[in-house]
Amino acid sequence: MMPACDHIIFCLSQPSLSAKDASAALAALRLAASRHDCPSQAIRLEGAGVSLVEALRAAERSGARAVRVQPVGFPMAANILAWLPGALAHWQQSEAPAMQVWLGGQPDPAALLPAMVDACLDHAAPARAAKPSLGKPGWQYLPDHDSHILVCTGPRCAFRGAGTLTARLKAMLAEAGLSDRCLTTTTGCLYPCNQGPLVAIYPRNHWYVLPDEEALRALVHEVIGKAGDLPQYRLAERPRRQVAS
Numbered sequence: 001m002m003p004a005c006d007h008i009i010f011c012l013s014q015p016s017l018s019a020k021d022a023s024a025a026l027a028a029l030r031l032a033a034s035r036h037d038c039p040s041q042a043i044r045l046e047g048a049g050v051s052l053v054e055a056l057r058a059a060e061r062s063g064a065r066a067v068r069v070q071p072v073g074f075p076m077a078a079n080i081l082a083w084l085p086g087a088l089a090h091w092q093q094s095e096a097p098a099m100q101v102w103l104g105g106q107p108d109p110a111a112l113l114p115a116m117v118d119a120c121l122d123h124a125a126p127a128r129a130a131k132p133s134l135g136k137p138g139w140q141y142l143p144d145h146d147s148h149i150l151v152c153t154g155p156r157c158a159f160r161g162a163g164t165l166t167a168r169l170k171a172m173l174a175e176a177g178l179s180d181r182c183l184t185t186t187t188g189c190l191y192p193c194n195q196g197p198l199v200a201i202y203p204r205n206h207w208y209v210l211p212d213e214e215a216l217r218a219l220v221h222e223v224i225g226k227a228g229d230l231p232q233y234r235l236a237e238r239p240r241r242q243v244a245s
């Protein structure tokens with residue numbers, strides 16, 4: 001039975017959506033949410049935009065006392081569903097002990113699949129109508145860059161505010177005239193999730209935790225612009241295991 005909640009946060013989980021598709025998916029979620037007689041928000045669990053923590057805080061500020069977090073994905077990844085209960089309990093106990101937080105359930109994907117297949121079979125386009133191509137001519141060469149920045153936008157880093165990191169990073173690089181020197185790529189989980197949000201910079205293999213705008217600005221100007229280092233934000237490497245010779 002659905003618990004009595006006074007706020008719902010719909011969380012779309014699909015890491016590889018383009019900005020355009022993410023916007024369309026969130027609009028569809030908002031439309032679906034509007035059919036429920038309850039204030040709601042629609043966010044992405046991964047990628048740019050409002051993070052789950054920001055949405056929870058907004059719900060609390062609005063006076064909500066019982067919030068349902070409803071993951072939406074097809075299917076939802078098992079590792080995300082395994083992580084979410086602990087992450088929500090952590091937030092609730094550390095930031096809003098008086099608030100109830102519920103985690104919404106999931107449908108059985110096997111039960112939904114037949115309807116999806118039927119909907120897909122309603123549409124088709126002739127492949128011969130498209131121009132034959134396996135790629136664009138410009139996709140022949142390595143992009144010019146000195147540094148490759150991997151920005152983790154996995155769910156745990158997104159929970160800690162990585163959602164807008166990539167957009168801010170790209171904007172700051174552009175403002176500093178450094179865009180052409182860096183290849184910036186968003187990734188899924190890079191593993192040191194407890195320290196997120198984080199970036200990894202190659203070929204130096206230096207990893208930095210970026211908790212706020214100040215850290216991001218320092219990274220752009222000191223690490224990228226001057227090829228320097230920021231020891232205060234740098235993640236320590238674990239001692240490597242000795243390999244028997």
Ligand code: FES
Pocket residue numbers: 152153154155156157158188189190191192193194196198
């Ligand atoms: S989600 Fe970013 S390191 Fe795991």
